Amino acid sequence: MTTRTPDRDKRAALLRAARDVLVEEGYHHAKIDEIAARAGVAKGTYYLYFDDKRAIFAELVDGLVGRIEAAIVRVDETADLGAQVRHNIRATIAVLAEDLALARLVLGVTRGLDAAFTDTITRLHVGVITLLSRTLADGQTLGVVAAGDTELLAAFAIGALKEAVLRSAELGPARREQLVTELAKFLEEGFLRLR
Amino acid sequence: MTTRTPDRDKRAALLRAARDVLVEEGYHHAKIDEIAARAGVAKGTYYLYFDDKRAIFAELVDGLVGRIEAAIVRVDETADLGAQVRHNIRATIAVLAEDLALARLVLGVTRGLDAAFTDTITRLHVGVITLLSRTLADGQTLGVVAAGDTELLAAFAIGALKEAVLRSAELGPARREQLVTELAKFLEEGFLRLR
Amino acid sequence: MTTRTPDRDKRAALLRAARDVLVEEGYHHAKIDEIAARAGVAKGTYYLYFDDKRAIFAELVDGLVGRIEAAIVRVDETADLGAQVRHNIRATIAVLAEDLALARLVLGVTRGLDAAFTDTITRLHVGVITLLSRTLADGQTLGVVAAGDTELLAAFAIGALKEAVLRSAELGPARREQLVTELAKFLEEGFLRLR
Amino acid sequence: MTTRTPDRDKRAALLRAARDVLVEEGYHHAKIDEIAARAGVAKGTYYLYFDDKRAIFAELVDGLVGRIEAAIVRVDETADLGAQVRHNIRATIAVLAEDLALARLVLGVTRGLDAAFTDTITRLHVGVITLLSRTLADGQTLGVVAAGDTELLAAFAIGALKEAVLRSAELGPARREQLVTELAKFLEEGFLRLR
DNA sequence: CATGAATGAGGGTTCATTCAT
DNA sequence: GATGAATGAACCCTCATTCAT
Secondary structure (H helix, E strand, O other): OOOOOOOHHHHHHHHHHHHHHHHHHOHHHOOHHHHHHHHOOOHHHHHHHOOOHHHHHHHHHHHHHHHHHHHOOOOOOOOOHHHHHHHHHHHHHHHHHHOHHHHHHHHHEOOOOOHHHHHHHHHHHHHHHHHHHHHHHHHHHHOOEOOOOHHHHHHHHHHHHHHHHHHOOOOOHHHHHHHHHHHHHHHHHOOEOOO | OOOOOHHHHHHHHHHHHHHHHHHHHOOOOOOHHHHHHHHOOOHHHHHHHOOOHHHHHHHHHHHHHHHHHHHOOOOOOOOOHHHHHHHHHHHHHHHHHHOHHHHHHHHHEOOOOOHHHHHHHHHHHHHHHHHHHHHHHHHHHHOOEOOOOHHHHHHHHHHHHHHHHHHOOOOOHHHHHHHHHHHHHHHHHOOEOOO | OOOOOOOHHHHHHHHHHHHHHHHHHOHHHOOHHHHHHHHOOOHHHHHHHOOOHHHHHHHHHHHHHHHHHHHOOOOOOOOOHHHHHHHHHHHHHHHHHHOHHHHHHHHHEOOOOOHHHHHHHHHHHHHHHHHHHHHHHHHHHHOOEOOOOHHHHHHHHHHHHHHHHHHOOOOOHHHHHHHHHHHHHHHHHOOEOOO | OOOOOHHHHHHHHHHHHHHHHHHHHOHHHOOHHHHHHHHOOOHHHHHHHOOOHHHHHHHHHHHHHHHHHHHOOOOOOOOOHHHHHHHHHHHHHHHHHHOHHHHHHHHHEOOOOOHHHHHHHHHHHHHHHHHHHHHHHHHHHHOOEOOOOHHHHHHHHHHHHHHHHHHOOOOOHHHHHHHHHHHHHHHHHOOEOOO
């Protein structure tokens, strides 16, 4: 090799540092200077690995989404559906729990504070909701999902999960399993017993 | 005695202008200059009515919360509980629908983009969740709420509502009623039918 | 008056400071900070009076061009033509001599160093050459200008004047009059005596 | 013994690339990165052949000057003087026409935009003017140049030529010959006919 | 009360230059 | 010699806040 090797480590270090700074300060108060410093590189080095400030945030978001996508299974209608639902909830929560602070950052950013992110984040949400919405439509055909507007149902499910994670002080195994159980139960039977 | 003092008008004009600018630009791109200009006052005048940039945003949030609080009824256990639940959902959605853009702004801002708001917004959420959580605990005593962690259940309910509103393209009367109906049904029986 | 008066003086001070800094440092090394400091105002104040860095330079150029335009007379064919030519040369040189350093800055900038200025400066040159070119064409009709490509002749005349000014160590009255005399003579009879 | 060393090739490639980039972007927007890339070498390699950014520009200027110097003949007073003058004008223009874009870049840069070049360029101009000025003084002794300040006359001649080349859209053979003819005529008899 | 000119800290981004490999 | 990753000084511009009038 004739030159210093391209440093995959540095990229990773920057991502890690960015996660920390972003979580601690929020996007607008996060300074490239600070990210670089924590990654142990000079400010200019940041720009060797990322085009601009927004890019590293987008990558963190994409990473989280990708990990969730990788973790959930496509529903197999011939197998135990309840188990699969619980598995997907569990898997999603597990991914979020891996880095709760980042999860909160990503889940908590929607439209409103910065037009720059509306795109990234909206795409994320629309994607997830659309995906789930279709799955629910399939479920209705199979008779395992109640009648109703699937987009709305998808929003209910996602919103319930998001808010629960967002409000969790921590997501250790016990808490996680509780969340899985209660959410699964909630999706199956609600919690109001008015009759 | 004079009629309405000019003050109240200017304050109101600033709030209205702020709402517009905030909705259009997001908090970080909203400029005091722009808010003042749209309110028809000088920039310095803003600071006669609000301490700083954050203050007007906080007031918008508080206003929304207050309107929701005013709209919902304390549950009367001797009356029709289902009707009251549906009423409260309906009333909440009605308030949010009054200014959907502002509602989305407020609902969509959680932690993450700006530490400055974490406080305001967190207080809001904690307040709502705590309130609902207590109500649910009461409900459990009355036997109208299923067993379970009431904070979690409260988060589920709030999250479902929030996400649904956040994703609604519009909230005309029809859509609103559909949301009320489906959410009420969802809270009562979930939507998964796995057995 | 209810507010601090808009400060025409500050604008003038900035222009003066910019002239100095530009002359001393050249456009690319001129710092807004420095211009503001010399004008005795804060950096931000600069942007109250000028849109960006380039704007103040453009204004200096425009000012010089305007002063030249104001100084030269439209040729009156019924009067003494030689006197008018000498007057226009003299007037132009007088304007340039008023601020020789600025004149050099402006005359010395053509294309090449910064695309941002190509426009401003090219427009200036094209304007002057076109104007002179037309005057020369009129002159040919009157029989006071030799046959030939008028654009080329205009470029010769302008170039001769520019280069002479650009190379002048100083332009005191004596030197100025010498320049006028010699240039007028040059335009009338050249300087090569080959026959 | 090897053939041309690789060095010479790289140096030449860098010079060629620099010319292109400089002409296209102007000095301040020309990036070493771009020059190196177009030359097909690494950025660091640039610094093996040139001390800094300015150096390659200086070399381009020197090259142009050298080619002009090589092209013009020392005046031989015993031969046809008019022919020699026309030859020198023709030869100079031919060199400039070889690379009109570079010629414009060099001719168009004087003082003003960047102090860094004032030296290089001033030296160039002073050199040329001094040389021509002496030649003109000789010419006065021989009686072939009119009386007058030779430095001024030299500036007139150089300026006329410079401006004409600077404004030429192209310098094909026909245009070139026209320029030679008209400039020679201009130097011999001016163009104003006021009597 | 009202104004809006003035302030200046703050930060994203660029790019010439260096130097370990 | 050649490379290109790393550096960090430099600088323009924004905008919340202040305060003299």
